[in-house]
Amino acid sequence: MSKYDDAGRKKIEEAWNAIDDKYILEAADHTAEQTEAAGRNRGELKVVRGSRNGSGRSRIVAWMGAGIAAVVVLVVAGIGTVSFLNGNMTNKSSDAVNSGNYGTVLDNYRPAAEQENAPDNYGGEPAVTVIDKDGLSEDATFEPGGPNKATYVDDNGYATELTPSHIGEDPKNEAGERDDGGSARVNIYAWKEGGEYMFVVLMNARRYAADNGERTAESGAVLENVLGEEEVLAYLKMARVLDKDDFSFEVLPVSELEELLGVSTGGEDVSDAELWQIEAGLEEALG
Amino acid sequence: MEDADIIALYWARDEKAIEASYQKYSRYCMSIARNIVQTDEDAEECLNDTWMGAWEAIPPARPTVLSVFLGKITRNIALNKVRAGKCLKRGGEKAMLPFDELSDTICDGRSVEEKAESSEITAVMNAFLAELPEEKRKIFVSRYWYGEEYGEIAGRYGYSRGKVAMMLERLKAKLRDRLMKEGILQ
Known part of the structure; x- marks a missing residue:
């Protein structure tokens, strides 16, 4: 018999669901604040393009809205747009990575403010999960605690050390849950095409903003940091994609991003749900 | 509106x-x-x-x-x-954890009094919540009503995950004891 068939348990659950509205409302304070913050973010969609100085060999496309940030990075050889959605995708999920295909997934990146020594301490520890079987290249294979690190220091002096802490598995907290609450999540999808490496970097800071609604101002600051040029470059540096001095950004229309990705963003005023769909669509496309 | x-x-x-x-x-x-x-x-x-x-x-x-x-x-x-x-x-399965945690702890090895109505149990739960300090109450409800993860709660209140987990364990035990005291649990 399923435990959910137990009448007593059901009674307890029903009773708990019906607790006084004021307690539910009280605990939702942060949700309401987050909603306001998200509302303020609406219409602030940003899209930037990065190009490798002088060579025209690479592009960065980024967008942000409603507390979600996403960055798409394409590194291609030669000139012109690569329709990666139609390419030979060999990497998508951790399973795919673990099966030996190219690729690195950086996951569970925690913003600087979560570090133990940061002034605004959320109690977390910096962690970047790297799932990398073959690595982006031989010299870019990460090892736990190994030498492959990149440090990002923001304007407030928060140091973020991007250090792979796990290989081949997701981090877990004490309860055995996937431990990605309250932080920005970063996935880097990579694959090889035509002898060149290609990357899609997804940054999703939604949960961070949602989880820390009582600190919306700081969350906003962190969001900016997460999306900042330096931050992106730190990731790329860690992935051994680019040198910092070899890159710059420029504004790219949303429509171009949509055309590039083959997805609809719903215009510049996109909602959480729409951006979640974009993320899901990207994952599906890359699969 | x-x-x-x-x-x-x-x-x-x-x-x-x-x-x-x-x-x-x-x-x-x-x-x-x-x-x-x-x-x-x-x-x-x-x-x-x-x-x-x-x-x-x-x-x-x-x-x-x-x-x-x-x-x-x-x-x-x-x-x-x-x-x-x-x-x-x-x-899917993982998502049930917070909600299962509460009923698992309360019902572990005990049965719920057949005659107890849900509304009666709710009243005991409300009384229990009312007696908690505001922060603990919010943490308890965040976890077991909203299903938030330890990390989310810890981040919001500036605690470690371990501290939040320990706090919730104690609060669950208190609620279970309260329900036993009120004759809801046998």
């Missing part, structure tokens, strides 16, 4: 009520749904069902707190969806 105006639209059977509910509370309800079903697709479905549920419930219902009223509908729909195995794989 004020909640009273939205509720009036429901009572007038004006479909703008749904649009207004979506505009004002979709994020709130979405956050509840996502904590349970974990995937955006399933959460979106829960939201759609929420508006339908509200449309059917109002009237005759006249919610005093519309956000919580809608949130409760969302929560029920999402929990039922997971338990019926209708969710996509990602996170």
Whole structure:
């Protein structure tokens, strides 16, 4: 018999669901604040393009809205747009990575403010999960605690050390849950095409903003940091994609991003749900 | 739009009520749904069902707190969806953990008094919550009503995950003891 068939348990659950509205409302304070913050973010969609100085060999496309940030990075050889959605995708999920295909997934990146020594301490520890079987290249294979690190220091002096802490598995907290609450999540999808490496970097800071609604101002600051040029470059540096001095950004229309990705963003005023769909669509496309 | 105006639209059977509910509370309800079903697709479905549920419930219902009223509908729909195995794989089982934790602890090795009504148990739970310090109460409700993860709660209150986990263990035990004392649990 399923435990959910137990009448007593059901009674307890029903009773708990019906607790006084004021307690539910009280605990939702942060949700309401987050909603306001998200509302303020609406219409602030940003899209930037990065190009490798002088060579025209690479592009960065980024967008942000409603507390979600996403960055798409394409590194291609030669000139012109690569329709990666139609390419030979060999990497998508951790399973795919673990099966030996190219690729690195950086996951569970925690913003600087979560570090133990940061002034605004959320109690977390910096962690970047790297799932990398073959690595982006031989010299870019990460090892736990190994030498492959990149440090990002923001304007407030928060140091973020991007250090792979796990290989081949997701981090877990004490309860055995996937431990990605309250932080920005970063996935880097990579694959090889035509002898060149290609990357899609997804940054999703939604949960961070949602989880820390009582600190919306700081969350906003962190969001900016997460999306900042330096931050992106730190990731790329860690992935051994680019040198910092070899890159710059420029504004790219949303429509171009949509055309590039083959997805609809719903215009510049996109909602959480729409951006979640974009993320899901990207994952599906890359699969 | 004020909640009273939205509720009036429901009572007038004006479909703008749904649009207004979506505009004002979709994020709130979405956050509840996502904590349970974990995937955006399933959460979106829960939201759609929420508006339908509200449309059917109002009237005759006249919610005093519309956000919580809608949130409760969302929560029920999402929990039922997971338990019926209708969710996509990602996170489905894991998502039940906070909700199972509470009933597991309370019901562990004990039976619920047959004659006890849900409303009676709710009254004991409300009394228990009322006696808690505000922060502990919010943490307890965040975990077991909203289904938030330890990390989320820890981040918001500036505690370590371990401290939050320990605090919740103690609070659950206190609630269980309270229910035993009141004769709800045997």
